[in-house]
Amino acid sequence: MRYQFCQYVTIVDMSDEILSEVIFEHGEFESNAVAIGSSVLIHQLGLKQFDVVYDKREGKTTRYKIEDIEVNLIEQPTVTRVFLEPVRLIVGQHDIGEVE
DSSP, X not given: OEEEEEEEEEEEOTXXXXXXXXXXXXXXXXXXXXXXXXXXXXXXXXXXXXXXXXXXXXXXXXXXEEEEEEEESSSSSOEEEXXXXXXXXXXXXXXXXXXX
16 A cells, blocks of 8 residues: 655754744655554654755664554545654754755
């Protein structure tokens, strides 16, 4: 089955003031059945200026838990979105510099 993996990301400044909240789309993946509470191993998220990107530097992988599974029966074909646990990124601390 194909799943669209998404994750809520809150971008804050050093004073913990919210600058923006976005849904980062990891993409569509073919997988066996997934369940809430399962874990997904993927690249960590980071910031390039104010854009959320993968931090693909060596050793920058992390495990996120699946928090919710949404099946949209209105769209055709049916879309199944898997939401990973939300993450908070701090401008200045989670900047990864230039992305290749």
